[in-house]
Structures are given as structure tokens and as C-alpha cells.
Amino acid sequence: MPHGYVQDDISPEELERQRALYGPFTQAVRELVDATIRTTVDDDEVRRAQAEIEAITARLRSSQLEGSYGVRFGPTGRGRPWGNTVVGLRNACAPPLVIDHDPSANGDVWSEFHLGAAYEGPPTFVHGGVSALILDQMLGEAAGAGGRPGMTATITMTYRRPTPLGDLRAKAWIDRVEDHKTWARGHIEDAEGVTVEAEGLFVLPRWARELKAKQDAADEPPSYFE
Amino acid sequence: MPHGYVQDDISPEELERQRALYGPFTQAVRELVDATIRTTVDDDEVRRAQAEIEAITARLRSSQLEGSYGVRFGPTGRGRPWGNTVVGLRNACAPPLVIDHDPSANGDVWSEFHLGAAYEGPPTFVHGGVSALILDQMLGEAAGAGGRPGMTATITMTYRRPTPLGDLRAKAWIDRVEDHKTWARGHIEDAEGVTVEAEGLFVLPRWARELKAKQDAADEPPSYFE
Numbered sequence: 001m002p003h004g005y006v007q008d009d010i011s012p013e014e015l016e017r018q019r020a021l022y023g024p025f026t027q028a029v030r031e032l033v034d035a036t037i038r039t040t041v042d043d044d045e046v047r048r049a050q051a052e053i054e055a056i057t058a059r060l061r062s063s064q065l066e067g068s069y070g071v072r073f074g075p076t077g078r079g080r081p082w083g084n085t086v087v088g089l090r091n092a093c094a095p096p097l098v099i100d101h102d103p104s105a106n107g108d109v110w111s112e113f114h115l116g117a118a119y120e121g122p123p124t125f126v127h128g129g130v131s132a133l134i135l136d137q138m139l140g141e142a143a144g145a146g147g148r149p150g151m152t153a154t155i156t157m158t159y160r161r162p163t164p165l166g167d168l169r170a171k172a173w174i175d176r177v178e179d180h181k182t183w184a185r186g187h188i189e190d191a192e193g194v195t196v197e198a199e200g201l202f203v204l205p206r207w208a209r210e211l212k213a214k215q216d217a218a219d220e221p222p223s224y225f226e
Numbered sequence: 227m228p229h230g231y232v233q234d235d236i237s238p239e240e241l242e243r244q245r246a247l248y249g250p251f252t253q254a255v256r257e258l259v260d261a262t263i264r265t266t267v268d269d270d271e272v273r274r275a276q277a278e279i280e281a282i283t284a285r286l287r288s289s290q291l292e293g294s295y296g297v298r299f300g301p302t303g304r305g306r307p308w309g310n311t312v313v314g315l316r317n318a319c320a321p322p323l324v325i326d327h328d329p330s331a332n333g334d335v336w337s338e339f340h341l342g343a344a345y346e347g348p349p350t351f352v353h354g355g356v357s358a359l360i361l362d363q364m365l366g367e368a369a370g371a372g373g374r375p376g377m378t379a380t381i382t383m384t385y386r387r388p389t390p391l392g393d394l395r396a397k398a399w400i401d402r403v404e405d406h407k408t409w410a411r412g413h414i415e416d417a418e419g420v421t422v423e424a425e426g427l428f429v430l431p432r433w434a435r436e437l438k439a440k441q442d443a444a445d446e447p448p449s450y451f452e
Contacts, residue, residue, distance in 0.1 A: 004348075004349020004350040005349055021272055022272070024276060025275065025276045026262055028279045028280050029258060029262045029279060031279075031283045032255060032258070033255060033259065033318045033319060035283045035286040035290065036251065036255045036286070036316060036317075036318055037294070037308075037309045037314070037316045037318075038287075038293075039286040039287065039289065039290045040289045040290055041285065041286055043247055045285060045286070046247055046286075047247070047251075049251065049282045049285065049286060050250060050251045050254045052278065053255060053258050053279075054254050054257070056275045056278055056279065057254070057257045057261045059267065059271060059275065060265040060267055060271070061261050061264075061265065063265065063266045064261065064266055064267075065263075065264040065265075065266060067264075067343065067350065067391075068263070068264075068342070068343035068346045068349070068350060068391055069263050069264065069346065070349035070350065083263045083343055083346045084347060084353065085344060085346060085347065085353045085356055086347075086353065086355065088263070090262060091262075091263055091344055092258075092263075092318075093259060093318075093319040093345075117294035117309055118318075118319045119311050119319075120294045120295065120310060120311060120314075121310060121311065121312075121363075122377065123230020123294070123296035123297050124230040124294060127310065127312065127359065127362070128362050128377070128378040128381070129311070129312065129359030129360065129361070129362030129363055130311055132355055132359060132362060132383075133353065133358060133359045134355065135355070136358060137347075140354075151348065151388070152354040152383070152385050153384075154384050154385065155354070155358065155383050156380065156381070156382040157378070157382075158379075159378050159379055159380065165294055
């Protein structure tokens with residue numbers, strides 16, 4: 001496997017322990033990111049918060065991974081992309097999206113999520129590039145859920161109207177396939193309907209095709225390609 | 227002006243004071259986000275950090291904006307999009323990009339920046355959607371720098387090869403114009419060359435065209451549209 005894919009063979013109990021520890025911890029940091037943008041407390045309070053945060057960071061850094069989180073794998077099942085900027089359990093910049101899929105439908109995936117002040121572009125609206133970020137992830141997950149994992153080759157966004165910050169929903173599905181190419185489509189919608197549409201082409205690199213062939217031969221569940 | 231655009235008429239001295247206060251504060255939160263992903267300290271230390279962060283957030287929230295930051299304007303010059311998820315001085319999820327432009331060139335903009343663990347997609351690589359997020363902002367800034375501000379109507383990304391996390395550079399420029407439509411192009415590159423290319427169409431909404439006509443009539447410098 002290439003650099004950044006780590007087989008750590010943790011047990012299901014250890015996985016649960018890590019989820020219960022890092023999930024609420026990262027959520028606390030997400031709340032801090034939101035408060036950092038919106039606070040109007042006085043300068044002394046801001047400086048005091050800064051000093052405390054720097055001290056916390058120094059303690060957390062006393063023992064840390066050399067680089068980014070990557071994707072870590074236990075003995076079975078899907079990898080843990082916990083540093084991922086869209087779905088990462090340990091990434092405070094990830095909303096994080098929890099993406100559902102229907103195993104009986106060929107690649108249909110969906111997610112409901114909330115985007116707050118940290119995702120702003122035009123005032124009170126979601127940054128157009130955040131919609132692109134989310135739809136890139138959704139379309140890639142659709143390809144993976146349909147057993148056609150791949151990396152984005154091209155993707156096009158069409159903006160119907162501005163997407164308001166708040167409660168949103170995204171859907172994606174496989175449109176068509178050809179050899180190792182997969183075309184996926186999807187959109188983001190608010191309560192009034194679709195705001196942004198996306199179409200993308202996903203292609204599986206050679207090393208990943210070989211890895212997938214091995215997994216398929218071993219009758220493991222399809223692991224999607226992050 | 228629509229909701230979220232605030233004319234607060236702060237003085238140049240007050241602007242400098244706010245930059246000097248919120249810049250380093252937000253940078254401390256960015257470092258915490260990175261450490262949150264990468265730390266391997268023991269569970270008690272993580273729980274202690276969480277409790278301290280929750281207390282800091284509660285203090286910051288004792289006085290805060292009702293919603294997102296929006297864009298705030300002083301008596302002259304460009305707005306302050308400090309909550310913006312790509313360039314926002316107060317947004318810990320923004321790298322943040324500092325985007326330069328050559329006033330003598332028609333819309334040429336560029337930026338050098340570093341993307342760490344918080345921007346990961348495929349292990350050790352920048353999330354394809356983060357490249358889209360950055361290029362959406364860059365192309366929009368190119369349109370604005372060329373006096374043709376607008377909102378993204380469509381944008382297409384073409385991925386040449388994976389973009390490694392680390393030091394990167396982005397460029398964007400106006401490709402062609404027609405009425406209130408502006409086509410911009412750009413790319414991201416690492417030390418070995420271009421990794422992702424983008425082409426987008428930007429259109430100025432009617433209310434913003436009217437606002438811009440007023441600004442042009444008042445001989446103010448062109449303010450770009452976030």
C-alpha cells in the first residue's frame with residue numbers, strides 16, 4: 001500500500017473507545033472554531049484565550065503523528081479516514097459529514113448536515129467552493145458505494161442559486177460506467193430545493209485496481225478509496 | 227446592501243488593532259486544529275484538553291455575533307471577509323490564503339500557501355475538493371481584480387495528478403469577458419508543476435451590479451464581491 005495507508009489492526013472495542021474519546025474532543029474544537037469567528041468579548045479575554053489554547057496545543061503536541069492522519073485499517077471492514085477534511089472524525093474543519101448509503105441501490109448515497117459560520121463565502125451563504133468540496137466527497141463515495149472506487153479526474157459544478165448557511169442535504173449517485181471510469185452526479189439542497197449540481201468522472205489508479213482485485217478475491221467487503 | 231454586508235466605519239487604527247489581536251488568536255486555533263488530528267497523548271490528557279477548550283469557548287460565547295461574520299466595510303477601500311473559509315483572518319479553517327495581484331495586469335492573481343493535515347483527502351494528499359475550494363476563491367478574485375466581480379455560475383476542475391500536502395502556489399487570471407459574464411482560469415502547482423486546473427464562469431447578480439455602478443460613480447477603488 002502507498003504511504004499514508006496504515007494497517008493498525010485495532011480491535012472493535014479499541015475502535016469504539018477511540019470514537020468515544022476523539023468524537024466529543026474534536027466537536028469541542030469545532031465549537032471553538034465557530035466562537036473564534038463570532039466572539040465580541042474584550043481584548044484581554046481574547047488574549048487570555050489565546051495563551052490557554054497555545055498551552056493546550058503544546059501539551060497535545062508532546063506526542064503526535066509525524067505527518068497527517070492518513071487512512072488506518074483494522075483487521076476487517078472500511079478504513080478510518082479520520083483526518084479527512086469532509087468526513088474526518090478527528091478533523092475540526094470537517095462538518096463532519098456522515099454519509100449513508102443503501103446497499104441494495106447501486107451507489108446511491110446521501111447525507112444531512114449543518115454548515116455554520118466557518119463555511120461562509122458570500123455573507124450568510126455557503127462558500128461556492130465548500131459546496132464543491134462536499135460534492136467531490138459525495139460523488140467519490142457514490143462511486144465507492146457502487147463498487148467503483150476512484151479518484152476525481154474532472155468535476156463540474158453548476159450553481160443554481162446561493163446556498164444558505166444552515167441545515168442542508170446532499171445526494172449522489174452513479175450516472176454511468178465504462179471500463180475503470182465512473183461518472184457520478186449529485187446535488188446539494190436546502191428546504192426549497194436544489195442549489196448546486198455536480199457531475200464528475202472518477203478513475204481508479206493502477207495500484208488501487210491491483211489492491212481492489214486482491215480484496216475482491218479475499219471476499220472482503222468493498223473498501224472505498226479515500 | 228443585502229443581509230451580511232455591514233458598514234461599521236472603523237478607523238484605519240482600529241483596523242490595525244483588530245488585525246493584531248485576531249490574527250495571532252486565530253492562528254493559535256489553527257495550530258490546535260492540527261494538533262487535534264495528530265495528537266497521540268493519553269486519554270486523560272485528551273479529556274483534560276477537551277474540558278479546558280469547552281470552558282474557553284463558553285467565555286468567548288458570552289458575547290458574540292448572532293450569525294456568521296459576513297463582510298464588514300470601513301469608510302474606504304475593500305471589505306473585510308474575515309469569516310471567509312478560504313481567506314478569512316478570523317476563520318481557523320482558512321489556511322488562510324493571502325492573495326496578491328498586479329494592478330497593471332488585468333486580473334492576474336496569485337498566492338503561496340501551506341496546506342497541512344487538516345486538508346487531507348487521499349492519504350498524504352490534498353483533498354480534491356480543497357483544491358476546488360481554493361480555485362473557486364482564486365478565480366473569483368481574478369474576476370474581481372480585473373474589475374469584473376461576480377459569483378460562480380459554473381466551474382470545472384481537471385486533476386492532472388494528486389496534489390501533495392505542503393507548500394503550494396495558485397494562480398488565476400481572466401480568460402475572456404462578455405457583457406456581465408467573466409470566464410476565469412487558474413491552477414494549483416507544487417515544486418514539480420501544475421497539479422489541478424480550473425475554468426469558471428462568474429456572473430454579477432443584479433443588486434451587485436447596481437451597487438458597483440454607484441461605487442464606480444463615486445470613484446472608489448473596485449471592491450471585489452465575496
